[in-house]
Amino acid sequence: MSVLSNFPAIPNRVAIACEYLHFLGSKGDLRENVEKQLSPLKKGGNEDSESQDGKADGRTIAGFVVDEILKLGLSSLDEERVLRLNDEYLCMQVPEGDWANALRPILMAKLVMPEHAEKSDQSSVPEALSWLLVQDPYSTLPFSGGIHAEQIVRQLGQQDALRTIIGNNQRFQNLIYWARYLGLAERVSLKIGASSADIVIPDPTEALARMLPSIFVDQRELSIQAFMQRAAEYCPVLDGGVARVRLEDRLMGDFEPKEGHLSRSTSLALFRLQARKLLRLEKPSDAQARILDLGKAHEPVSHVRYTAPEAA
Known part of the structure; x- marks a missing residue:
């Protein structure tokens, strides 16, 4: 348990x-x-x-x-x-x-x-959180109803252990309570006409925001590769982290991560942190870049600058 x-x-x-x-x-x-x-x-x-x-x-x-x-x-x-x-x-x-x-x-x-x-007898939690962060924040993921179980089967196969770990509604919902608490997801209530529905958005913005002082402990600017490496060390369920890689190695077909691209959930978080003026995402013409996948838009980023007031 x-x-x-x-x-x-x-x-x-x-x-x-x-x-x-x-x-x-x-x-x-x-x-x-x-x-x-x-x-x-x-x-x-x-x-x-x-x-x-x-x-x-x-x-x-x-x-x-x-x-x-x-x-x-x-x-x-x-x-x-x-x-x-x-x-x-x-x-x-x-x-x-x-x-x-x-x-x-x-x-x-x-x-x-x-x-x-x-x-701590929580060995299934990192892979469950990793799976959540692989999901598309621009696609509806209901808080209840079992859609998540169907996605696990499509992405990992019917026999994958995660189907048992978070396949039913209660386990999935407990995952969301904890992901939200840790700053790795949001739960939003939508009202459509006379009905309403709760949806889940994989979004590590809050977790990353809390990590920024540690990530930029000795520098105010990092390459995107160094930034993501440090972030993954603090939070291994993010892109490139040990837990995340283990999960991604099991993804099938079109669900496998694209080389050189950040996941949509991480891309969304970086975009939101820039909007909050905590980060500035830069792309010098001669530097190696990673691609932010923002759904309909794709933005190359090579460096990340810490711009929070306390960083000045």
Whole structure:
């Protein structure tokens, strides 16, 4: 079980559980007591209303969330069943008590880096996120209805493991909750006449925006190759990253990546970051370029310049 198959274990619930354990301090409390105190979690009513609610197999939602924070290495359980937040998180400074934001870089590393994901029993998450980022942001991907499963079959084949990992609606929706939290996707509600529908847009803009100070730590301008290499080191589900390459090696036929092109999701993110005036995308005439694929438009880019105010 991972955050994809443990339906109650969505980001806001993980953050609430960690916040409460932080409040308890180093003494912690019996797991049973912690779950009782977190029992309001089973009342849901937020963005995960289509996920598993109430009790499952005689257990509360809080119990499933505790399972996941243990696997993620955020907390530990001793022989007397006392549950504590691990020391490195007990000493965290959390501005304005925003645990969801404070945990984001920690959970990002645990869920997108294959070596960390494997240690946390989340080995299926990097490839699922990689698959999501291979999808076309200019083509409708419904939040529910099973269209994603059909796309997995077309792109990877009926027998591919990903068909089981995120093939059903609940697992796919948990993937989207986590992708959105990590800044790798958006979920948008569209109203068409009297009906409405939620769609998913693979878009790593927010994740890349948070990485920019680290990517440009020693330079304000990088070649597009160096930029993408550094981005993929921080987030291996992006173009060129270890997890992404493993997924792309399984794509069939027309779905294989085009040589010299960035994926549409990464191209969209770079375009949006330039619109925010965080980056400037440049193409000197004598430099090697990569092609941004913006759907109907294709733009060559050879260098990326960091233009955020703090970079000046």
